[in-house]
Amino acid sequence: MGLVGFNTSIAIGTDGNPVISYRDATANDLKVARCNDAACAGADETLTAVDTGPNNVGQFTSLAIGTDGNPVISYLDDTLGALKVANARRRR
Secondary structure, three states, X not given: OOOEEEEEEEEEOOOOOEEEEEEEOOOOEEEEEEOOOOOOOOOOOEXXXXXXXXXXXXXXXXXXXXXXXXXXXXXXXXOOOEEEEEEOOOOO
């Protein structure tokens, strides 16, 4: 569990389902949740760590869906005091 779900941003994916970027404050990571249905119901969503330690990342996320259908996320790396951008490609 822990402190998860801070600094969220949401967009609708090319499949019509929500995609959510958020900060996992327990791990200090940037993560993405891809919903498997329009209501994000069922607790079986796909969760992906996009940027992980050792830095404190994932603050102030902003998400858009790129032309390739993948989420593009801007966020703060608080350790470096830097703006970062990540393309959260679907992992297969």
